[in-house]
Amino acid sequence: MDGFIADYFSGADRNVLFVGGAGFDPRSTVVATRIAAVAPALRALLLQEHRPKPPQNLLDRAVGNAQYLAATLVGAVIEPIDIFGADGAVIGGRNAVSVLARQDFTDLTDVVVDSSALSVGTSFPLIRYLVERIGQGKGPVNLHVFVAHDPNLDASIQSIAGDAPGYVHGFRGGSTLDGAASAAKLWLPQLAVRRRGALTRLHDFVSPHDTCPILPFPATNPRLGDELAEAFLTEFESAWSVDTRNIVYAAEDDPLDLYRTILRLDDLRRPVFQEVGGSSLVLSPVGSKVMALGALMAALERDLPVAYMEAIGYHLDGSIPTVTEASHLVHVWLEGEVYTQPRPKLHSESGSAR
Known part of the structure; x- marks a missing residue:
């Protein structure tokens, strides 16, 4: 995967928007670090999911990750995203899409969504919005989704389930x-x-x-x-x-x-x-x-x-490292020039899939 990132995103014709999370998750920096090291033209939108009364140790981790990402992704925009409204309603996905929709997609060749440190309630709407933009011919050309795969870490992050x-x-x-x-x-x-x-x-x-x-x-x-x-x-x-x-x-x-x-x-x-x-x-x-x-x-x-x-909060054992680099990267090229146009369905009657 590192070879693909180095070969593809280093191209002089690549103009990339990186969208990821800047939270407490130790995987927050894994994909961003690799792409920032090779991409000549890179903008970044980092989302911080805000939930009520987070533990101080998670706040400290999130601040450290955000500072690292801001230094690595020069000029990155960090946007707070309220996951719950004042009435307790889940509004995180809608808020995230609203923030993404304000981005300038002119001349972008690629959007990278790193879902490693984003919840399902945030990452799914973001990706759907981008797929629909591309389907309407509004760009970008290519949509990539990355995940830093670490099942042991997934199991270590204890979510506090909401009641809605x-x-x-x-x-x-x-x-x-x-x-x-x-x-x-x-x-x-x-x-x-x-x-x-x-x-x-x-x-x-x-x-x-x-x-x-x-x-x-x-x-x-x-x-x-x-x-x-x-x-x-x-x-x-x-x-x-x-x-x-x-x-x-x-x-x-x-x-x-x-x-x-x-x-x-x-x-x-x-x-x-x-x-x-x-x-x-x-x-x-x-x-x-x-x-x-x-x-x-x-x-x-x-x-x-x-x-x-949607989780109202999380717990993470203090023994878990603040940052991890050992994760296995998974990449899905959801939309783009790699496919014949117009792109066929992801899955067809013949059983082909991507």
Whole structure:
């Protein structure tokens, strides 16, 4: 991946906008450092997600990361993003898109979104906005999404679930239409450690007819899938009524694996339920950021709703390093000149995908 970054972004014809997070996450600086080292023309928009009453140690980490990024990305604009409104409503995604929309896209060749240190509620709307701009011919030419993959760190960051489940901004799909009321609803929650409370509330919110939990396999920890299944055994057997044949396995480090799996499920269900109200898939990516990227790609292509519980806060053990450089980088070139134009769907009947 470092080779691709060095070869591609160092081109004299590249004019790049970098969009990322400037928060407490130790991965905040990983992608930015690499691109800043080679890109000759680079602007940066850094978003700081603001939640009520953050712990002081996380504030200190965020300040340190922001200072480092400001020094590395010369001229970077740092924008605070309120995740919750005064009434407790989730407004982070809408606020983030509003900030991004004020950017000047003239002459940009590439936009890089680094979702490593951004929540799903922030990164998904940003990426959707850019995909729609490109679809309308407004530019930029190329859209790249990067994730610094570190499943151990994902598990170490403990989120404090809010009490207001809802749909991510821009990802309601057809869930609110009258015609969707009779659709057979399949919920695809991505299971993750310490997320039982959030997933329980999301299940009640979605109220699905069936549930297909998503487990990581292969994974860095080869027993992680078994451990998660054991942790959610009560939900499997009672509240969710999960048949073991309906468990979905997807590679922890490859977003295309989950992306293809979701689309196959959608393709299989549509003809089965088309005469009885249709089929509706609802996604809930709450664990690995790489797997969440796979869910995002499927949601974009099929306009699937994404049900999500925005965190009101986080805890991170003080023993976790302030900055990490060991993360494995995952890159998805979502839109751009690498594809034939007009670009075909991400997934086709022939099974091709990107």
